[in-house]
Amino acid sequence: MVQVLVAGAAGRMGQQIIKTIQQMPDLRLAGAFEAEGHAAIGRDAGELCGLGQLGVPISAGLQSVPAQGDVLIDFTFHKASIEFARLAAERGLAMVVGTTGLSAEEEAELLSLANQAFPCVHTSNMAVGVNVLFKLVEKTAHILGDAYDVEIVEAHHRMKKDAPSGTAITLGKMAAAGLGRNFDEVAVKERNGIIGARSNAEIGIQSIRGGDIVGEHTVYFAGAGERLEISHRATSRDNFARGAALAAAWLKGKANGMYTMFDVLNLQDI
DSSP: OEEEEEETTTSHHHHHHHHHHHHOTTEEEEEEEEOTTOTTTTSBHHHHTTSOOOSOBEEESGGGSOTTOSEEEEOSOHHHHHHHHHHHHHHTOEEEEOOOOOOHHHHHHHHHHHHHHOEEEEOSOOOHHHHHHHHHHHHHHHHHGGGSEEEEEEEEOTTOOSSSOHHHHHHHHHHHHHHTOOHHHHEEOOOOSSOOSOOSSOEEEEEEEOTTOOEEEEEEEEETTEEEEEEEEESSSHHHHHHHHHHHHHTTTOOSEEEOHHHHTTOTTO
């Protein structure tokens, strides 16, 4: 049985993760916490999610959570995620990190901490379908080659704090890998004004924010006289939570280091 701690337990993703944990026989909710001062602190995590009493009160910060957890699931905010990773390193606590928007320095610190102290699954999107999409985009880009322009459009709810989405960035990197390009050199993340003709090498990413859109991503391969579109549309957060729960169960017994959902889903060699 894997004992799971949930960060941001009162948020939309946190609540869905708790519900998913309760549906998996090999996982148990061992702790849940929110930022200090949050209105949900002290409430039962199950009651907050509509599950009834689980006997797990929402604590104020990871420091206040009992030490019996095996793995921490975190979908909060990039600065908080790094703080959690430092505490996880002290405790030898495995992590599943679905937070996006980490800076290059934060990514490097997370990798260093994981290599030294704990196993971690970190990816821009935990959904099974999206990870299949990543592989499809890499393979498609490789097959179509330089004759097709690659453009990515992503849409999310109005409360999302980072843009482009981490998923869109990963899609761009997968396309670049398939084409043998350096993503950081060819990515175009905004366009405005008289920009001139599109270069042959660039990979464009455009962002939409509005309403309660859970998450939508479309990759366009635009050629002469035809266009191929590959899309993923999330209609609920269930798929993200399920992927995170699968990752938490998969981490049991794994060596220290950084892993992705490709490892969890056995997609590395596809």
